[in-house]
Amino acid sequence: MSIDIEKIRKDFPILNQNINDKPFVYLDSAATTQKPIQVIEAMGIYNKLSNANIHRGAYTLSIRATEMYDEARKRVKEFINAPYDESIIFTKNTTEALNLVAFSYGLENVNSGDEIVVLISEHHSNILPWQMVAKKNNAKLKFVYLNDDYTVDMKDFKEKVTEKTKIVAAAHISNVLGTINPIKEIIDYAHEMNAIAVIDGAQAAPHTKVDIEKLNADFYAFSGHKMLGPMGIGVLYGRRELLEKMGPFLSGGDMIEYVEEESSTFAELPYKFEAGTQNVEAAVGLKVAIDYIEEIGIEKIKNHEMELTKYAMEKMNEIPYITIYGTKDIDKKSSVISFNIENIHPHDVATILDSYGVALRAGHHCAQPLMKYLGINATCRVSFYLYNTIEEVDIFIESLKNVRKWLGYGS
Numbered sequence: 001m002s003i004d005i006e007k008i009r010k011d012f013p014i015l016n017q018n019i020n021d022k023p024f025v026y027l028d029s030a031a032t033t034q035k036p037i038q039v040i041e042a043m044g045i046y047n048k049l050s051n052a053n054i055h056r057g058a059y060t061l062s063i064r065a066t067e068m069y070d071e072a073r074k075r076v077k078e079f080i081n082a083p084y085d086e087s088i089i090f091t092k093n094t095t096e097a098l099n100l101v102a103f104s105y106g107l108e109n110v111n112s113g114d115e116i117v118v119l120i121s122e123h124h125s126n127i128l129p130w131q132m133v134a135k136k137n138n139a140k141l142k143f144v145y146l147n148d149d150y151t152v153d154m155k156d157f158k159e160k161v162t163e164k165t166k167i168v169a170a171a172h173i174s175n176v177l178g179t180i181n182p183i184k185e186i187i188d189y190a191h192e193m194n195a196i197a198v199i200d201g202a203q204a205a206p207h208t209k210v211d212i213e214k215l216n217a218d219f220y221a222f223s224g225h226k227m228l229g230p231m232g233i234g235v236l237y238g239r240r241e242l243l244e245k246m247g248p249f250l251s252g253g254d255m256i257e258y259v260e261e262e263s264s265t266f267a268e269l270p271y272k273f274e275a276g277t278q279n280v281e282a283a284v285g286l287k288v289a290i291d292y293i294e295e296i297g298i299e300k301i302k303n304h305e306m307e308l309t310k311y312a313m314e315k316m317n318e319i320p321y322i323t324i325y326g327t328k329d330i331d332k333k334s335s336v337i338s339f340n341i342e343n344i345h346p347h348d349v350a351t352i353l354d355s356y357g358v359a360l361r362a363g364h365h366c367a368q369p370l371m372k373y374l375g376i377n378a379t380c381r382v383s384f385y386l387y388n389t390i391e392e393v394d395i396f397i398e399s400l401k402n403v404r405k406w407l408g409y410g411s
């Protein structure tokens, strides 16, 4: 059974408008997804009827808001099949979640001479925090490179991860190449070498079933805004034994047990890591986004996206001046396609496509080390989600064919 695309399109009013007098074709879901009305309305209703600061009030509205926040945490836990509610920390986004791990775990557990291993295809969010730890603690940061088909070179990975490795940091799915990395193998090997595995799931949680119990990741991070939810809420799953031993990342209100003049003790999990007023409205929105995804079914969503991706790749491969950066093996790929048009800057491509109503991303995609490794400065990137259609792929392909004509090339 395929998804009911007509019904889904009705849930996303933003997609049903004209941009530059053309039907809007949104192909940038890897940057952020659009929100269904169910999410938008749930946040509106929360603000109209239930808004209050959580935890601190003995009055009904505060208790209700607290319950809604806790319910959202439970929903996230179920969504990724994590073992405990306390293992789910709400953050601002993936970036903050990964920084939390670097500051609270990394700085305390990585020592001089130790090593941290990251993939060359990582987003800056999963590189810079580790550069910081390596610099501060005099540790070594090592990069794992790619095979010719843009997949992770697992031979290189196994050579780079040694008994000196304390942390392996890897994305489940690359935001540039769209590769689904062999994440279970990466996590298992990290554990075999007594390292912990920090997984950036920003591009995976929206598109594939994440099963924390099966994956056995030590930390797993993702963002609400990439999975139909609002901006301003992210998730860090952490193994409870590790979280319990870690000190807080941010300190102040709400994350304490007792505070004295000179010292303090901290609240239990997960509150130790949730300092200050939390984004309750966004948590409520995230819960409804998960409900929406699960009601349709993440497998069905994935099949739909992959149908679009396969079709788009076939059409793009017919155009001789296009280079695609990513594996051709559709089973190892998610719904992200990075490409370049010979002799044309990606920003020009994006600007020209905008005039056709097509929104795609151009740039380094927060992955400059990968760009340098590939010998390029930037790419164009399209990314599909459950609300995109085959007709939209056709519009994208047709506009793509016009880019070189616009710039004075014959074809």
Ligand code: PMP
Binding pocket: 030, 031, 093, 094, 095, 096, 123, 125, 126, 171, 173, 174, 175, 200, 202, 203, 223, 366
């Ligand atoms: N990691 C990956 C793989 C991403 O695609 C992104 C978003 N582009 C991030 C991390 C950062 O996410 P956020 O901006 O929500 O923190």
